[in-house]
Amino acid sequence: MAPAYLPYGRQSIDDDDVRAVAEALRGDYLTTGPLVAAFEKDFSAKTGAPHAVACSNGTAGLHLAAMAMGLGPGDAAIVPTMTFLATANCVRYVGADVVFADVDPSTGLITPETAAAALARASGRRVKALFVVHLNGQCADMPALAAFAKENGLLLVEDACHALGGEVAGTPVGSCAFGNFAVFSLHPVKTATMGEGGVVTTADPDLDRLMRRYRSHGMERDPAFFTSRPDGFDADGSANPWYYEMEAPGYNYRATDFQCALGRSQLSKLDRFVARRAELVARYRTRLEGLAPLAAPLGLLPGSRPGWHLCPALIDFKAAGKSRGKVMRELSALGIGSQVHYFPVHRQPYYRRIDPVLRLPGAEAYYERVLSLPLFYGMADEDVDRVVGALASVLGAQ
Numbered sequence: 001m002a003p004a005y006l007p008y009g010r011q012s013i014d015d016d017d018v019r020a021v022a023e024a025l026r027g028d029y030l031t032t033g034p035l036v037a038a039f040e041k042d043f044s045a046k047t048g049a050p051h052a053v054a055c056s057n058g059t060a061g062l063h064l065a066a067m068a069m070g071l072g073p074g075d076a077a078i079v080p081t082m083t084f085l086a087t088a089n090c091v092r093y094v095g096a097d098v099v100f101a102d103v104d105p106s107t108g109l110i111t112p113e114t115a116a117a118a119l120a121r122a123s124g125r126r127v128k129a130l131f132v133v134h135l136n137g138q139c140a141d142m143p144a145l146a147a148f149a150k151e152n153g154l155l156l157v158e159d160a161c162h163a164l165g166g167e168v169a170g171t172p173v174g175s176c177a178f179g180n181f182a183v184f185s186l187h188p189v190k191t192a193t194m195g196e197g198g199v200v201t202t203a204d205p206d207l208d209r210l211m212r213r214y215r216s217h218g219m220e221r222d223p224a225f226f227t228s229r230p231d232g233f234d235a236d237g238s239a240n241p242w243y244y245e246m247e248a249p250g251y252n253y254r255a256t257d258f259q260c261a262l263g264r265s266q267l268s269k270l271d272r273f274v275a276r277r278a279e280l281v282a283r284y285r286t287r288l289e290g291l292a293p294l295a296a297p298l299g300l301l302p303g304s305r306p307g308w309h310l311c312p313a314l315i316d317f318k319a320a321g322k323s324r325g326k327v328m329r330e331l332s333a334l335g336i337g338s339q340v341h342y343f344p345v346h347r348q349p350y351y352r353r354i355d356p357v358l359r360l361p362g363a364e365a366y367y368e369r370v371l372s373l374p375l376f377y378g379m380a381d382e383d384v385d386r387v388v389g390a391l392a393s394v395l396g397a398q
């Protein structure tokens, strides 16, 4: 029998997850019920964040953060080009401009230097925010980036969609010890899943309240925030039970109770998921060292304990005499999935129309070599050996 196909990522669902979802489905609330708040409480406890707002997906979470910070037309935000589309797109959703930052070619991470170069390029524009992406689950240098943001009066958003369960400078990712927001995705390829789902954490109660409004049409139901006395209150001063107010339109970005039930069940296993992924990555790294100089493990940045989402190899396809597409097709024929994270976002046709000439050589160099190998909780040590063995033979490294 041929060994099972190894996708580059997949969820890990056990009977306890299925039971948690089934119980939620049999409950009184399918959405906007108590499991949403319970999940948010668990998420706060796990990340050490004062506030956690559950939402429909990570992209919605980024959009909520952009709205809550008041980013809008005439503003600009710095975004590393080595990321998923959503990090840049959320800036465009609110009508602000994206200023792309380069990344370190060995880690793919934004650095204080590449952020400063982006800020210099944006001179004369109203740059209001810095987005940092913890690419692959490895954390960017948050103490230095937070200092840079502070010096320049920038709000700081961590796109932590890759990094749930990681730690940076001794604090859990998402604690918001350094940034104003941290945004997570619980898509099935990520470390823990809700099917589709996202969470934004913040330490600021005002930002928390704004995100809760924008998550549900911009509606405010708390009488403490009503601005119209005659509409909101009875003559005797009691709040009208049907009344809600909208200061600015939001969206329906809510997560359901059964998704949150799955999220809670998955969070309860997060430490195990993160630890196993770290073991697999450590094994990959040792094996990949043996493929030098054709392939190498990702560059490591000290100061963080990654919550690995992806396990990239950095490959010299030219030296191997094979295109990346050919390597991927040959790996696939051997039952091994792989993926490229990412085509630099500033080179997407949409962003190219806005800035046709921008060159970001660090991101180019990273993109040239990167290939994500299978990484998920259910993998065996032997699967890692099989992947690296297959990669060695495809690259002609042995």
Ligand SMILES: *Cc1c(COP(=O)(O)O)cnc(C)c1O
Binding pocket: 057, 058, 059, 060, 083, 084, 086, 087, 133, 159, 161, 162, 184, 185, 186, 187, 197, 198
């Ligand atoms: C997955 C991901 C997102 C978007 O999350 P969704 O839940 O798929 O909307 C945003 N940014 C990064 C870096 C991601 O990997």
